[in-house]
Amino acid sequence: xxxxxxxxxxxxxxxxxxxxxxxxxxxxxxxEPNGYLHIGHAKSIILNFGLADxxxxxxxxxxxxxxxxxxxxxxxxxxxxxxxxxGFEWDNLFFASDYxxxxxxxxxxxxxxxxxxxxxLSADEIRExxxxxxxxxxxxxxxxxxxxxxxxxxxxxxAGEFADGEKVLRAKIDMASPNINLRDPVIYRIAHVTHxxxxxxxxxxxxxxxxHPLEDAIEGITHSICTIEFEDQRPFYNWxxxxxxxxxxxxxxxxxxxxxxxxxxxxxKLKQLVEEGYVDGWDDPRMPTISxxxxxxxxxxxxxxxxxxxxxxxxxxxxxxxxxxxxxxxxLKLKAPRTMGIINPLKVVITNYPEGQIELLDAEINPExxxxxxxxxxxxxxIYIEQEDFMENPPKKYFRLFPGNEVRLKHAYxxxxxxxxxxxxxxxxxxxxxxxxxxKSGSGFTxxxxxxxxxxxxxxxxxxxxxxxxEPLILNxxxxxxxGTFLDHxxxxxxxIFHGYVEPNMKESRPHDKFQFFRHGYFxxxxxxxxVDKLVFNRIVSLKSSFKL
Ligand code: ATP
Ligand code: MG
Ligand code: MG
Numbered sequence: 001x002x003x004x005x006x007x008x009x010x011x012x013x014x015x016x017x018x019x020x021x022x023x024x025x026x027x028x029x030x031x032e033p034n035g036y037l038h039i040g041h042a043k044s045i046i047l048n049f050g051l052a053d054x055x056x057x058x059x060x061x062x063x064x065x066x067x068x069x070x071x072x073x074x075x076x077x078x079x080x081x082x083x084x085x086x087g088f089e090w091d092n093l094f095f096a097s098d099y100x101x102x103x104x105x106x107x108x109x110x111x112x113x114x115x116x117x118x119x120x121l122s123a124d125e126i127r128e129x130x131x132x133x134x135x136x137x138x139x140x141x142x143x144x145x146x147x148x149x150x151x152x153x154x155x156x157x158x159a160g161e162f163a164d165g166e167k168v169l170r171a172k173i174d175m176a177s178p179n180i181n182l183r184d185p186v187i188y189r190i191a192h193v194t195h196x197x198x199x200x201x202x203x204x205x206x207x208x209x210x211x212h213p214l215e216d217a218i219e220g221i222t223h224s225i226c227t228i229e230f231e232d233q234r235p236f237y238n239w240x241x242x243x244x245x246x247x248x249x250x251x252x253x254x255x256x257x258x259x260x261x262x263x264x265x266x267x268x269k270l271k272q273l274v275e276e277g278y279v280d281g282w283d284d285p286r287m288p289t290i291s292x293x294x295x296x297x298x299x300x301x302x303x304x305x306x307x308x309x310x311x312x313x314x315x316x317x318x319x320x321x322x323x324x325x326x327x328x329x330x331x332l333k334l335k336a337p338r339t340m341g342i343i344n345p346l347k348v349v350i351t352n353y354p355e356g357q358i359e360l361l362d363a364e365i366n367p368e369x370x371x372x373x374x375x376x377x378x379x380x381x382x383i384y385i386e387q388e389d390f391m392e393n394p395p396k397k398y399f400r401l402f403p404g405n406e407v408r409l410k411h412a413y414x415x416x417x418x419x420x421x422x423x424x425x426x427x428x429x430x431x432x433x434x435x436x437x438x439x440k441s442g443s444g445f446t447x448x449x450x451x452x453x454x455x456x457x458x459x460x461x462x463x464x465x466x467x468x469x470x471e472p473l474i475l476n477x478x479x480x481x482x483x484g485t486f487l488d489h490x491x492x493x494x495x496x497i498f499h500g501y502v503e504p505n506m507k508e509s510r511p512h513d514k515f516q517f518f519r520h521g522y523f524x525x526x527x528x529x530x531x532v533d534k535l536v537f538n539r540i541v542s543l544k545s546s547f548k549l
Contacts (some may be wrong), residue, residue, distance in 0.1 A: 007312030025057030031077035035267030036282040047086040061090035066194040082290040106244040118153040137175035217246035262472035297524025297540035302328035340455040345384040382459035399451035405450040414439040462501035
């Protein structure tokens with residue numbers, strides 16, 4: 001069962017239903033289509049969709065597309081795909097741009113009520129006039145334009161008579177308000193930009209802080225869940241709903257953002273990593289995007305379980321990446337077939353094994369889930385092992401192969417290293433070993449013990465494969481520390497590529513199949529670069545963990 005920790009937003013919903021303030025729950029997930037979704041968004045998705053589901057309510061997917069310069073249909077499509085993949089279905093799909101007419105009419109209503117005016121100050125002047133936390137703002141010289149003049153100028157803004165930045169429409173509230181967001185915020189700006197949905201119909205666009213409460217009210221949203229940085233915007237949110245005379249009154253509720261260690265999360269920074277070529281696109285397996293995590297091999301269940309375990313609070317929280325890894329291991333433990341793969345091969349010839357003979361050995365598919373059955377793996381005179389499982393001059397407590405030492409081959413026999421073959425440069429290129437037929441796995445042999453067990457792949461049937469191992473993308477702790485300089489902390493070793501071998505039955509694997517490679521961890525068949533001739537495995541996570549829940 002998925003975790004159902006208590007959270008204060010659910011408590012508000014319960015209270016509102018019990019008191020009769022609301023008779024149903026309606027939420028929305030409102031991404032701006034200016035990038036791909038990331039794991040932080042998953043938290044918002046799970047809160048909005050998850051809570052509405054608990055109360056048999058409804059959730060809209062709404063694209064907050066009021067800033068056409070940065071938005072694109074590519075992002076719209078990826079967002080839809082990611083929400084579905086995470087396991088959620090929206091009741092309605094809306095675009096904020098569908099409401100541009102109504103938003104315009106509400107702005108006109110504000111002008112008619114004397115609550116909005118057209119201002120000719122430049123953006124810099126508006127900022128200057130706004131004042132600071134300790135100093136009140138100053139009124140714009142254009143603040144006292146008549147209603148008629150404002151109506152006419154706003155209409156001419158809409159008709160395209162002015163250039164970008166020449167004029168704005170501002171709410172008329174209070175330039176001395178202790179809340180800077182109430183010092184006559186801009187509610188419409190001019191932007192001669194083609195919109196992905198409305199084309200060239202508009203050259204003025206509503207500002208987010210004005211548009212968002214209207215969108216929520218139009219859709220009958222009961223609980224408008226957003227991140228904590230909007231807390232100071234709440235008075236303006238309520239002002240817009242009230243003064244625009246919206247029938248429905250939504251309630252804004254803020255919660256703390258989810259961040260992860262060793263990555264950046266804001267779309268602006270992720271975009272920079274993509275555009276400057278640090279990663280192979282938004283879906284690069286090192287990215288904290290939903291599409292990157294899917295390509296890496298994280299499952300929707302693991303992401304949901306992880307997010308549900310993080311607290312819902314008023315504070316932004318940076319959660320250890322290892323906690324996410326813990327949840328994917330938990331999810332794959334019983335599902336992923338076990339197999340053996342050699343990432344960095346070293347050839348071994350078993351000199352006393354009959355030439356030309358192949359035998360098929362039994363290997364459990366998942367010892368923790370015996371119902372998954374048994375697979376057959378070939379064994380012969382020639383196998384591959386990992387280079388790191390052999391040392392010519394081992395330190396103490398090295399229990400793997402070295403000259404004269406005996407180890408167990410998983411699912412097979414004991415072998416003993418008799419001879420080393422080197423190339424002209426002195427590199428070890430082959431080992432010559434002997435095996436003991438009595439020690440066959442499953443035979444019940446107890447004659448003697450060995451301390452090391454290593455994995456292997458039979459050489460003549462082995463399937464070549466590429467392995468991609470990952471380290472964190474960013475080398476310092478969290479995004480808060482490094483505003484502006486995060487590119488200096490990009491890990492140059494975040495991707496390592498190896499060419500090795502996998503068991504012959506892996507030939508059948510399909511994109512997104514997940515396996516536990518013995519001793520190496522969980523891997524996903526890469527959906528982008530795997531071809532009929534080339535298998536690519538992305539390491540999702542290693543087996544070792546220091547993380548404790
Ligand atoms: P970013 O700062 O990463 O660009 P955003 O807030 O601008 O994110 P939106 O597309 O506006 O991105 O976000 C859609 C919803 O997801 C919003 O309600 C937003 O508050 C929420 N959200 C975004 N990032 C996080 C996060 N790290 N943790 C929790 N919720 C988030
Ligand atoms: Mg945004
Ligand atoms: Mg943002």
